[in-house]
Amino acid sequence: MAKPAVLTHPESLKRPAGPSEYAKNPVNASMSKADKIALYTKMARIRHFEQRCIRIYQQGKIGGFLHLYVGQEAVAAGTISLLGKHDHIITGYRDHGHGLMVGMGMNECMAELTGRVTGCSQGKGGSMHYFAPDKNYWGGHGIVGGQAPLGTGLAYAVKYMGLKGSCLVYMGDGAVNQGAVHEAYNLASLWDLPVIFVVENNGYSMGTSQERSTAHPGCLAKRAEGYNMAWDVINGHDVYEVRAKTAIALKRAHEESKPTVLEIFTYRYFGHSMADPDKTYRDKEEIKEYREKKDPVLAFEQELLSEKVLTPELSLKINEAAMAEADKAALFADESPDPTVADITKHIYWEEDNRGPKTTSRGTIIFE
Amino acid sequence: MAVISYREALRAAMREELKRDDKVVIMGEEVAQFNGAYKVTEGLLKEFGPKRIVDTPISEAGFIGLGIGASMLGIRPVMELMFWSFSYVAFDQIVNNAGNIRYMSGGLINCPIVIRGPANGGTNVGATHSHTPEAILASHPGIKVVCPATPYDAKGLMKAAIRDNDPVYVMENTILYNDKGEVPDEDYIVPLGVADVKRVGTDLTIVAHGRAVITSLKAAEILEKEHGVSVEVVDLRSIRPLDEETILASVRKTHRALLVEENKPFCGVDAQVAYLIQSKAFDELDAPIHRVSSIDAPQIYCKRMEDLQMPNVERVVAEALKVLA
C-alpha cells in the first residue's frame, strides 16, 4: 500500500476545522451576499452533476472514460470565479467542473457524455473533450500535459493583442512530468507571458501516488524556481483561500505580464476514471478522512452558514435545485438525437464546411 | 494446448522472456503496482520484483527514450504505452532515435527495444485516444511493426519481438484482450514478417490485420452462408516486414481482393498492399481491388456513430459483394 497522499501535503495546508482565515481577504470580503451564494451554488451544481453522471455511466449510457471532479470543486470554482473578459482557461480530461464554472449548461454537458448531437461538441468529443470558446474555455484535452503549451499560446495571443488578460492552465500532479509542460514553463517565463499554471494536486496520477511519480524540491510548485517563475501553494479545500491566492497570481499576470505556478492541494473521491476500481493504491480510510473532514463544498457551506449568508433552508433549496437540474439534463441527454453518419465527416476542415469562393485549396481532402 | 485470452497470451510471452533472459525489463505507466492499466502485466511485479518491472512517471518521451538508450547497451526493454495514442508525445524517440540509430552508425549499434500497447478505435474514447499508428510507423525504414489478432499470434509475435535485435512496435487491441484462443504450452515464436491464412477460400481474398481480421472472418462466414461465396482471409500479422508472398499467392488463387483495415484510408497499410497486388499480380485480377477502412475523419466520440465509422461486418460483406459482382 502506498503512503497516503495526505502526507505529501505540507502540514500547514491542512485545513483546520472552523472558519477560513481567508474570509477577510479583500477578494472575499468584497463579495456580496449574492456573489457568495452564487459561488456556493456553482460548487453544488458541479457536485450534483458529477454524481448524476455516475448513475448514467452505470446505466451504460456513457461509454469510454469518465473522470469525475467530485472533491476538487473548490479549485475550478475558486479560480474561475475571479476571471474577467480576457481571462481564458484550458485543462485536461477532468474537465466537467471547469465547464460548468464558465457557464456551460448541464444539458449540453450531459448530452456530450452520451454522444448526442446536442452536446457541447456535438457528440464528437466526449467527456474528455469539452469546449466552449465563447466562454473562453479552450478544452478539455485528453493527452496528459498537452494543454500546457496551448494555454501558454493563449496567453501569448492575449498579450500580443494588447489585452489585459491571462490564461489559466490546469493540470494534474502527474502531468508535471511531461516534457511539454516544462517547455511551456520555460517559454512562459522567458517571454513574460500572463499564464497561471494551476497544478491540481489530488495526490495521485491514476494509481501512482505523487511521491512515486515525481522528484521535487518540497512541493511541485517550487519547480517554478528553476524557470525563474513565481509560485505558491494553496489549500484546495478552502475556496476562499483558492480565491485569495489566485488573485495575486492574476494581478501578476494582468499588471506585470508574468507567469505563476500555483499548486492547489485537493483530492478526488472516486477512482481515476469510472474504469478504475480504486482498490489497490489507497485505503478507504483516507478517502473517508477527506470526505468527512475536508470536503470543499461542505466547508464552504459551513462557512456561509456561520457568516449567516446561507440558511439551512436556502442551502437545501440550492442543492435540490441542482439535483433537479442534473436530472433534467440526464433526460435531455437521453432524448436527444445522435449525430448522423454524414456528420462524421463534418468539422474536419474549415473549407469543407464553408465551400465557396473563399476556399483556397483544390484537390481531395477527405478520402474514401 | 491451453485456451487463454489475448491478454494472458501477451503476459505469458513476457513472463517466459523475463525468465529466459535477465536483460528483459518491463517499463511503463502503472505496469507494476497497479498491475497494468489493462492488466496485461498483472502479477509480473510480484513474480519478478521492482528491478525488472518498473513503474514510470507520465513521461513517455523520457522513459521511452531511456529504454532506447538502455537497449543500445544490451538491455531488452519492453515498454508499455497505455495507449499507442500517447506515443505521439514520444515520436522523436520512437522514430528518429530508435528508427535511425543503426543506420546512422553504419550498423555499429543495435536497438533491441519493444514498445507495446493498445492501438485501436471502437472504445468510445474520442479522437485523442483512438489512434492506430501502424501505417505511420511502418513507413519508416528501420522500424518493425506487428499487429496480432489472436492469442496465438499475440504470444508468438511478442516473443519474436523481444528476441529481435531491432525496434519492434507491437500494436494490441483493447477490444481483443478478452478474446480466447488455443496457445501451445511449449515455447514457440511467430516469426516477424509471416502472414497467416486464417481461413481458406477460393473466390475472394480478404487481406486484414488486427481486429479487422476478426471482423473479416465473421464477414466471410456470412458470405459463405448467405451468398455461397468462398472467402480466404489473410492476416498480415506483421506490417513491416510484410509477407508479400502470402498475399500474392492468395490473390493468384482467388483473383479478387478486398483489403480491410481499421485505419483511415489515406496512406493506410492497405494503400501499400493494393500497390503490391497491382504491381506484382495485376494480370491475376478479375476485378478492381476494393478497400474497407474507417470513414476518413478523426475518431468520433458517439459510440453508435463510431461503430459505423469503423469497418464492421455489414460494411465488409457489402464491399465484398461489390468485388464479386
Ligand SMILES: Cc1ncc(C[n+]2csc(CCOP(=O)(O)OP(=O)(O)O)c2C)c(N)n1
Ligand atoms: C501522454 C499521456 N500519457 C498517459 C495518459 C493516460 N493518463 C490519463 S490521466 C493519467 C493520470 C494523470 O494524473 P494527474 O496528472 O495527476 O491528473 P488527475 O487524473 O489526478 O487529475 C494518465 C496516466 C494520457 N492521457 N496521456
Ligand SMILES: [Mg+2]
Ligand atoms: Mg492527480
